[in-house]
Amino acid sequence: MRLSFILLISLPFSHCSIRHVHPIELTIQSGSIRGEYLRQKGNDYAIFKGIPYAAPPVGSLRFQMPEPPARWRGVMNATQYSALCVQKREGLPSHPERSQAHFSEDCLYLNVFAPTQFTNDTYPVVVYIHGGKFQYGGASDLSQQAILDNFVSRKIVFVSMNYRLGPLGFVSTGDSSLPGNIGLWDMLLALKWTKTNAQVFGGDPDNILVMGNGAGAAAASILALSPKAEGLFHRVLLMSGSALSPGAVRETAINATWNLDAKLHCRSFNSSQLIDCFRKKIKDEILNFDRPEPDEYEEFVPIVDGPGGIIPEPPERVLKRSKLKHALMIGTTKDESSLYVYEKNINVSAIVSDVDAGVYAKRLTNTTEKISNKQLVQQACIHEYINTKVDPAYSETILQHSVLKMFSHFWYDAPSSKLAEYYLNRSLPVFLYSFDHVSENFYDIDRAFHGVDAMHLFNIEPKFLHKRKDMNWKLDERVTEIFSELISNFARLGSPTPINSGYAFNWTSVELNELNYLSITDSPQMEVGFRWQGHVFWNRYVAQLEDVDVGNLHKVAALEKSLGDFQLATWMLLFSTLFFFAILVGLACYCTRKESEDDDL
Numbered sequence: 001m002r003l004s005f006i007l008l009i010s011l012p013f014s015h016c017s018i019r020h021v022h023p024i025e026l027t028i029q030s031g032s033i034r035g036e037y038l039r040q041k042g043n044d045y046a047i048f049k050g051i052p053y054a055a056p057p058v059g060s061l062r063f064q065m066p067e068p069p070a071r072w073r074g075v076m077n078a079t080q081y082s083a084l085c086v087q088k089r090e091g092l093p094s095h096p097e098r099s100q101a102h103f104s105e106d107c108l109y110l111n112v113f114a115p116t117q118f119t120n121d122t123y124p125v126v127v128y129i130h131g132g133k134f135q136y137g138g139a140s141d142l143s144q145q146a147i148l149d150n151f152v153s154r155k156i157v158f159v160s161m162n163y164r165l166g167p168l169g170f171v172s173t174g175d176s177s178l179p180g181n182i183g184l185w186d187m188l189l190a191l192k193w194t195k196t197n198a199q200v201f202g203g204d205p206d207n208i209l210v211m212g213n214g215a216g217a218a219a220a221s222i223l224a225l226s227p228k229a230e231g232l233f234h235r236v237l238l239m240s241g242s243a244l245s246p247g248a249v250r251e252t253a254i255n256a257t258w259n260l261d262a263k264l265h266c267r268s269f270n271s272s273q274l275i276d277c278f279r280k281k282i283k284d285e286i287l288n289f290d291r292p293e294p295d296e297y298e299e300f301v302p303i304v305d306g307p308g309g310i311i312p313e314p315p316e317r318v319l320k321r322s323k324l325k326h327a328l329m330i331g332t333t334k335d336e337s338s339l340y341v342y343e344k345n346i347n348v349s350a351i352v353s354d355v356d357a358g359v360y361a362k363r364l365t366n367t368t369e370k371i372s373n374k375q376l377v378q379q380a381c382i383h384e385y386i387n388t389k390v391d392p393a394y395s396e397t398i399l400q401h402s403v404l405k406m407f408s409h410f411w412y413d414a415p416s417s418k419l420a421e422y423y424l425n426r427s428l429p430v431f432l433y434s435f436d437h438v439s440e441n442f443y444d445i446d447r448a449f450h451g452v453d454a455m456h457l458f459n460i461e462p463k464f465l466h467k468r469k470d471m472n473w474k475l476d477e478r479v480t481e482i483f484s485e486l487i488s489n490f491a492r493l494g495s496p497t498p499i500n501s502g503y504a505f506n507w508t509s510v511e512l513n514e515l516n517y518l519s520i521t522d523s524p525q526m527e528v529g530f531r532w533q534g535h536v537f538w539n540r541y542v543a544q545l546e547d548v549d550v551g552n553l554h555k556v557a558a559l560e561k562s563l564g565d566f567q568l569a570t571w572m573l574l575f576s577t578l579f580f581f582a583i584l585v586g587l588a589c590y591c592t593r594k595e596s597e598d599d600d601l
Contacts, residue, residue: 024116028197031072036079037116043153044116046201047144050082053193054108054186057164062279063171063178066108066189082109084138086283087165105168105283110161110190111139113152114201122204124491125157127194127233129187131214131241131451134301135166146459150484156491157203161190167260167286170300171278172253177271180253180303184226184310187219191232208233209491213454215301217241218248221419222302224326225318226310235494237487238330239453243315244415246370247297249304251314256299260289296367319422327494328423329487330416331433331517332531335447337407351400357386360403364410376545381406384537409534412450417535420510429509431496432517432530437479453520456480457487478522486518 024037024046035048054066061067083104115123130137139160151158163169163186172180191210198205210233212220221243223229224236243249261268264285266277278286289299304311312318340346351357361381365374385406389399420430435453438446454460456479486496486507496518497507505525507518515530 025075026200028200029193030069032075033078034075035112038148040148041153043148045148045152046112046114046116048078048112048114048201050080050109051076051078051112052108053110053161053190056106057108057182058105060279062105063168063182063275065182065185068189081111081140082162083107084140085162085165086168086287087132087136088287107138107162107164108186108189109139110159110193112201113144113147113158114203115152115155115157117202121202122199122207123155123157123202124488125159125194125198125203125205125208126151126487126491127159127161127191127208127210129161129163129210129212129216129219131212131216131454132165133298134170134183134215134219135298137165138162141458141460143459146457150457150480151488154484154488156488157198157201159190159194161187163187163190167289167300168283170253170302171257171260172303172305173257173271173274174252174254175271178257178275179305179309181305181310184219184222184302187223188226188228188232188310191223191229195232206234207492209235209237211237211239211487212241213239213451214241215248218243218245219302222249222311222315224324225315225322227312227322228310230325234326235491236326236328236330237490238328238416238419240332240336240412240416240450242330242415242419243319244419246368246411246415247301249302249311249315250297250369251304253300253303260286263289297369319419324423324426324428327429327431327490328420329431329433329490329496330420331435331453331520332408332412332416333435333448333450333452334438335404335408336412336450337404338445338447339449339451340407340411341404351403352396354382354386354390354399357389357399357403358382361386361406364406368410371542371546373545373548376548377542380537380542380545384533405534409531409538413531413534414538417515417530418539420515420530421512421539424510424512429494431490431507432510432515433507434517434519434527434530435483436519437475437521439476441473441476453483457483475522479520482522482524483520 020039022037023034025032025034026046026048027033028051030052033048033051035046038045038047052069055061055069057064057066083102083106085107086103086105128139128142130139130141139162142160147158147160163183165183169183169186170180171182172178174180191208194203194208195205198208210220210223212218217238218241220236221238221241224233225243241248257274261274261277264277264281266274268274268277302311304314306312313321346360351360361378365371365378365381371377385402386399389402417432420432423430435448437452437456438448439452439456451460456476485501489498489501490496495507497503497505503524505518507524508516508526510516510530514528515532515535516526516528517530518524519527
């Protein structure tokens with residue numbers, strides 16, 4: 001009877017390794033915390049969840065910069081994820097742990113996953129910033145098992161954080177009352193917390209890598225340029241995003257903030273009244289903000305907040321002036337925009353002519369703030385991506401793929417290669433990659449779409465994947481193993497393939513005029529010319545078009561028209577003169593002959 005009971009209990013776990021869990025206590029700067037000591041697959045882990053890195057941003061601290069948490073007595077339980085920061089529910093990725101998640105404004109917590117210490121060695125620290133367009137997402141979206149398997153088992157201390165999102169994180173009146181970038185200040189405080197407390201978890205405070213995907217990558221890139229974050233980390237990994245990504249940084253959020261004031265019927269006369277009114281509103285009133293004229297950009301994102309702020313100048317100006325200090329790993333997926341067209345319900349298969357494709361060139365240029373000379377760039381896009389692909393001998397799919405490339409190059413690829421160039425010009429090591437592995441387990445999208453590299457690293461199952469195929473999981477696992485090892489090497493040593501790494505390839509730093517990169521598949525190899533078409537077109541040719549003074553073009557066009565009219569009038573006058581001259585010559589000849597005939601008579 002006892003044997004049967006034991007077998008019954010063990011059946012549900014027969015496919016898993018044995019897990020041993022017991023409490024573990026550590027003391028950080030703010031007080032003592034109790035986490036979990038976990039032994040699994042022959043490895044030992046220390047797991048702490050829901051550690052406060054800032055005071056709850058509620059009451060008088062709502063819409064204010066974060067403040068350090070108060071010290072506590074006793075031992076704080078740190079075994080459960082905190083609430084996610086409040087956000088709009090649509091667009092959230094679907095994940096098994098998400099069904100248990102709850103949302104709150106009291107959300108400024110982080111999580112630490114560390115190898116247990118049996119020696120005095122210290123380990124590199126990886127701080128991950130989640131994506132979500134600065135509007136949604138959270139640290140608990142990442143699978144704990146994936147973090148342990150892909151990072152901590154490789155002797156990495158892994159830190160993930162929440163930060164304020166949307167209007168609650170990025171409203172701004174453009175003055176001292178509400179300067180903006182609150183969400184970025186949250187991240188900054190979390191990084192300070194990490195550097196201060198890293199050694200408690202076995203981490204090396206002088207070897208910290210900041211990484212992120214999408215908006216998280218843009219945030220990491222912004223912080224790498226900010227004087228406020230100087231000395232807080234040492235390496236950067238950007239996955240499909242950067243400070244140069246279109247829409248990542250706006251000049252201001254003042255108009256959006258005052259539009260929100262009107263939406264909430266605050267009728268404020270100044271910034272102080274606006275903040276007082278906002279603090280009285282419930283979170284749902286603030287979040288349910290419909291933009292009056294929506295485009296491809298979010299309203300509430302990081303802004304240029306001027307001297308003393310996190311982003312004192314536009315990122316590209318900072319890149320031209322500042323002394324960059326971080327080694328950089330940066331890359332994009334092979335088919336970034338295939339997810340964009342999926343979410344926007346764009347029927348790519350319906351693109352069968354240059355006219356169809358031209359609609360999307362117009363859509364790209366007309367709905368994006370980054371492009372000023374829209375008509376010029378639109379015509380250039382049509383020439384580069386559409387006209388050159390229109391040939392009766394070509395398949396329609398070539399044109400469709402070219403339209404997808406146009407979006408990918410603009411939104412992700414060209415900004416990444418441009419940022420890489422800035423770092424290379426400062427003689428910093430840059431490791432460029434393209435995630436080219438296409439999983440056979442996705443029914444919906446058979447391309448390497450935006451975020452698929454993060455999906456492999458953190459075992460994320462987003463909402464748009466409704467079905468999976470039971471085939472070739474081993475290929476996905478191999479790609480994940482390789483990518484995780486490369487990142488861990490970069491975090492530890494500053495090189496993804498150090499000597500004796502055991503790989504058949506050597507991931508070398510980028511050469512400026514070659515843009516050499518690693519193609520990440522189950523058999524990675526070095527390639528040359530990272531998205532060369534997009535790099536040359538957007539970063540060189542379009543940059544020159546944007547420098548063209550359209551006003552002067554109008555003047556030139558007007559002068560050309562005037563000159564054309566003048567030339568036409570001149571030619572008409574000349575023609576008329578010649579015509580009348582011919583008539584006069586004819587008349588003279590006629591009269592002379594007539595006189596001669598009269599004399600003969």
